[in-house]
Amino acid sequence: MRAFGLGGLGLGANPVAAITDTLGLWALRLLLATLAVSPLRRLTGQPRWLLYRRMLGLFAFCYLSLHLAMYFAVDQGFDWRVLLEDVAKRRWITLGAAAFVLLAPLAATSTHAAQRRLGRRWQRLHYAIYPATLLGCWHFYWQVKRDVREPLVYAAVFALLMLPRALGAWRRRRAAAAAAAGYIEVRADQSSGKKRSSSALAR
Amino acid sequence: MLLRRPAAIRPSEITPPEVYAGRRRFLGGALALAAATAAPAALGTTGPTGTALSFRRNADLSTSEAANSWEDVTGYNNYYEFGTDKADPAANAGRLRVQPWSVAIGGECEAKGSVPLEELLKPHALEERVYRLRCVEAWSMVIPWVGVPLGEVLKRFRPTSKARYVAFTTLRDPAQMPGQRWPVLDWPYAEGLRIDEAMHPLALLAVGLYGRVLPNQNGAPLRLVVPWKYGFKSIKAIVRIDFTERMPATSWNRAAPGEYGFYANVNPAVDHPRWSQKTERRIGAGVFAPRQPTQPFNGYAREVADLYRGMDLGRNF
Numbered sequence: 348m349r350a351f352g353l354g355g356l357g358l359g360a361n362p363v364a365a366i367t368d369t370l371g372l373w374a375l376r377l378l379l380a381t382l383a384v385s386p387l388r389r390l391t392g393q394p395r396w397l398l399y400r401r402m403l404g405l406f407a408f409c410y411l412s413l414h415l416a417m418y419f420a421v422d423q424g425f426d427w428r429v430l431l432e433d434v435a436k437r438r439w440i441t442l443g444a445a446a447f448v449l450l451a452p453l454a455a456t457s458t459h460a461a462q463r464r465l466g467r468r469w470q471r472l473h474y475a476i477y478p479a480t481l482l483g484c485w486h487f488y489w490q491v492k493r494d495v496r497e498p499l500v501y502a503a504v505f506a507l508l509m510l511p512r513a514l515g516a517w518r519r520r521r522a523a524a525a526a527a528a529g530y531i532e533v534r535a536d537q538s539s540g541k542k543r544s545s546s547a548l549a550r
Numbered sequence: 551m552l553l554r555r556p557a558a559i560r561p562s563e564i565t566p567p568e569v570y571a572g573r574r575r576f577l578g579g580a581l582a583l584a585a586a587t588a589a590p591a592a593l594g595t596t597g598p599t600g601t602a603l604s605f606r607r608n609a610d611l612s613t614s615e616a617a618n619s620w621e622d623v624t625g626y627n628n629y630y631e632f633g634t635d636k637a638d639p640a641a642n643a644g645r646l647r648v649q650p651w652s653v654a655i656g657g658e659c660e661a662k663g664s665v666p667l668e669e670l671l672k673p674h675a676l677e678e679r680v681y682r683l684r685c686v687e688a689w690s691m692v693i694p695w696v697g698v699p700l701g702e703v704l705k706r707f708r709p710t711s712k713a714r715y716v717a718f719t720t721l722r723d724p725a726q727m728p729g730q731r732w733p734v735l736d737w738p739y740a741e742g743l744r745i746d747e748a749m750h751p752l753a754l755l756a757v758g759l760y761g762r763v764l765p766n767q768n769g770a771p772l773r774l775v776v777p778w779k780y781g782f783k784s785i786k787a788i789v790r791i792d793f794t795e796r797m798p799a800t801s802w803n804r805a806a807p808g809e810y811g812f813y814a815n816v817n818p819a820v821d822h823p824r825w826s827q828k829t830e831r832r833i834g835a836g837v838f839a840p841r842q843p844t845q846p847f848n849g850y851a852r853e854v855a856d857l858y859r860g861m862d863l864g865r866n867f
Contacts (some may be wrong), residue, residue: 359637360618360626360833361689422831424840429826437824489824492687493805494634494734 363422370414371443375487375501377407378480382508389511401457404476408454411447439489446482449475477512480505600762605676605696611752612680613849618691618834620760626833627767628685629786630734631720631727638729643766646726646787651771657717657792660708667771671757673706674698678761679754679775684816684848686780686802690830695775696758701749704791709745713793716748717741718774718785735801741774741785742798742812744857752777752853755788778850780814811867815858816848820867 358365384400387393423429433440453473456462462469484505488498598620617623629639651667680694704716722738724730730737747753754775757764764770769786776783782802792798802810809823818828829841847854858866 360622361636361831362837363831364689366837421837422841432826436821437826439824494630494732496732 363417367414367417367422370410370417371487374407374410374414375480375483377403377410378476378483379501379504379508381407381476382480382505386508386511405454405457408450411450415443415447439486442482442489443486446479446486449479449482453479477509598760598762600765602762603676603696603758605678605758605761608677608679612678612694613682613692615680615682615692617680617694617760622834623691623693623759624765624767626691628687628781629729629767629769631729631737631739631787632767633729634734639767640765642728643770645728646721646766646770648766648771648787651789653772653788654790655707655792656790657794658710658713659793660710661706670703670772671698674702676758678758681754681775681777682848683775683777683781683784684830684844686782686810686814686822686827688822688825688827688830688844689833690842690844690848691833694760695754695756696761697754697756697775699751700753700755700774701751703755704748704793707791707793709793712795714745715794715797716743716745717790717792717794717798718743718788719790719792720785721787721789735805738789739785739801740798741783741800742794743776743783744797745793746857747776747854750854750857752850778816778847778854780810780816782810783814813858813863813866815854815863815867816844817846817863817867818844819846820864 381400381403384396384403388396419425419430434444435441453475456465456469456472465472484498484502487501488495491498625640626636627639628636629643632639632642652664653667653670654664656662676696676698678694678696680692682690683693684690718741720739721727722730724737743753754777756769756773756775757771759765759768764773769784772788773786774784774788783800797812800810800812802814803812816827821827827844830844831841832839845851
């Protein structure tokens with residue numbers, strides 16, 4: 348229970364660290380949950396999963412914002428110099444800050460109106476969740492002192508969720524390449540006077 | 551044809567009427583249980599436990615700062631032999647058998663051998679010293695230790711002129727220390743001091759806390775306390791002390807040489823590569839208490855700075 352931050356009042360001796368860490372962990376968990384929606388939809392054939400994607404993504408951003416607020420406002424007491432120095436000098440904080448910068452426009456364009464206005468560019472913009480989640484896992488990996496088992500579990504879940512996407516992209520690219528090859532073949536066939544070609548197979 | 555379809559609600563799932571009728575009492579009981587488990591942590595009502603020790607208070611070497619609560623000192627520990635979470639040591643250290651206990655003394659000294667803990671302590675009077683403790687993770691506590699001056703114990707073994715360093719080793723026994731089943735660090739834990747550091751009057755061999763015998767999660771039965779260095783130097787559950795001519799290998803230094811040095815003196819001017827050491831969060835100060843500035847040598851510069859005169863503390867971190 349405690350490991351999942353569900354201990355209620357049990358924040359321990361260092362509540363600032365406990366709250367900050369828990370918020371960060373949940374931000375990462377919710378990002379991974381958001382990424383799980385598409386594979387789950389394909390796996391189950393249930394389009395209903397998509398109804399939760401926006402909500403999960405916004406929850407992730409909410410927890411990330413609170414995580415950041417906890418660090419900046421409560422732990423560092425609004426000290427801008429510390430913030431700038433940390434972002435510039437501490438690699439893991441640089442990564443965390445980069446993830447936040449990547450995700451902020453996604454949260455801002457999460458409405459239907461923004462989706463309509465941006466059209467196809469909306470999808471391209473929202474691919475930013477992939478690098479942002481990767482940065483989140485990396486941020487966690489670099490933050491721990493020595494025991495990297497838990498960060499590696501998160502990284503493995505991320506890799507697992509990215510696997511079908513990578514496979515899909517690879518298949519699409521191969522199909523496109525085959526189609527392009529077939530197209531050239533068709534033209535070659537046509538120029539030699541043949542009617543049918545292998546392009547149908549390629550497609 | 552008889553169709554045997556299981557009922558939608560199985561009999562075992564039906565709440566008996568007396569339980570249903572008593573649901574308010576059940577809820578009240580659940581709430582009371584939740585309050586009872588949460589209250590000690592929230593209100594700090596669990597006091598010190600363990601055998602009381604007789605000691606005299608060393609006011610000269612004690613800080614006047616308010617000591618952290620017994621719960622904080624015994625519930626928030628870095629002791630990877632019992633797990634890497636701060637709450638793990640309190641949960642898992644119960645399996646450590648601290649009696650009988652002896653310490654093997656070896657290396658460059660005249661009186662080598664295995665010494666039972668009782669004999670190791672017998673010639674010395676226990677004293678209480680309230681020290682600041684600064685963890686390398688940038689949090690701090692104030693802890694009332696009970697122990698004996700390390701230097702006086704070491705002198706009894708008559709170190710030779712070759713003894714330039716003192717190496718300490720923790721028990722290695724994965725059956726008693728479940729954290730050792732995973733190579734988070736290169737077990738057994740090892741630490742070391744330069745001999746002049748070890749002989750400094752502030753270096754303490756602690757056997758108690760808050761006037762009681764050390765709880766296992768705090769390093770029972772015998773641990774080092776070096777208040778001007780980061781907490782990881784203060785090795786716990788010591789089973790070996792060796793006098794050496796060469797600088798001994800130490801656990802955290804071996805694990806990440808760029809992050810943890812042999813000296814590990816508290817120094818706000820030298821950052822850890824991954825975080826700042828300029829400030830620290832005092833445990834127990836509350837969520838909205840600001841961080842406080844970290845002092846050079848954890849506030850013991852007047853006493854120990856001479857040990858490092860002429861040394862580049864940025865390089866010898």
